[in-house]
Amino acid sequence: MAANKDMFLWWGSGSPPCWKPMLVLAEKEMWESLPNKLISFDKKENKEADILAANPRGQVPTFKDGSLVVNESNAICMYLEEKYSNDSNRLLPVDVEERSQVYWRMFESGNIQSNITVPIVYSIWNTKPEDRNQAELDEKFTKAKEELGYWERTLTGRSYLVGDRFTMADVFFYPFLAFLVRLGATLREFPALKQYYDLISQRPTVQATWPPHWKEGSTAPILAAL
Incomplete structure (x- = not known):
């Protein structure tokens, strides 16, 4: 189309x-x-x-x-x-119950932003190194690992967030996860998340829309603890 x-x-x-x-x-x-x-x-x-x-x-x-x-x-x-949408490109299931599960994960994915990106990434970016409170930052990283642990449990035994195919739930979730990896998250403690990240990253539509400046080099690994 x-x-x-x-x-x-x-x-x-x-x-x-x-x-x-x-x-x-x-x-x-x-x-x-x-x-x-x-x-x-x-x-x-x-x-x-x-x-x-x-x-x-x-x-x-x-x-x-x-x-x-x-x-x-x-x-x-x-x-x-x-x-x-048509039958070949639909991202929301026709079945109401299955669609409810996609909605759930879609809207829940914002927790990555509110529990990791905002309290850690934006805080580091906007605070001089000498002004950072390491104890507070350590606590934020602990909470970030709790958030990733939730998604690790969700994805264990699955290739996609809902069902057996790529849906709008993955559209909403994957960019937040990829952003964390871009900033140094290794996901070494979260094998299901890492497997999911690797799978979705190879999807042709993801490759076609990959952020141009990400192809030019790495950035400071401020999330290496994850």
């Missing part, structure tokens, strides 16, 4: 919220033909006029489908799924 020429996506490299709708578009074979713009966060291009006209918050992803504007990554994913 080719993308509508009136579609447009503004996105940022390495942003899990941006990656989610990109994955949905790729799964529906729309990504390669989609008009889009990669913006630079460093240059604050998300605050430029074209984005602000569509999204007054100046955030990405920002998506247009003709005259329709859809903002917020989860909303974009759901819109694309509801409008452009």
Whole structure:
């Protein structure tokens, strides 16, 4: 399915919220033909006029489908799924009970952000080394391991979060996990998570949407303890 020429996506490299709708578009074979713009966060291009006209918050992803504007990554994913799904690219099961399990994991995946990314990653990025409280940071890493342990138990014996195929649950969860690995998480204590990460990372749609700047080199392994 080719993308509508009136579609447009503004996105940022390495942003899990941006990656989610990109994955949905790729799964529906729309990504390669989609008009889009990669913006630079460093240059604050998300605050430029074209984005602000569509999204007054100046955030990405920002998506247009003709005259329709859809903002917020989860909303974009759901819109694309509801409008452009068919039997070969469906990411939400038809069965209501199975779909409920996908919804559960979709919305639960935000705990990675709230329990690991925000308290650890953003804290390290925004605090000078000499101002960091190591005891507090150690406690945050302990809680982060508890969060990863939960997902380890969830994925033990499974290839995907729900059922036997890639679903919207994986779309929502994988970018958060990949972001942790990018920042040095080895997942050495979490073999099921590592196996899951390796499997999904090789998916063609993931490779097609892989953050461009991640291909250019590594970054400081601030999450090596994970």
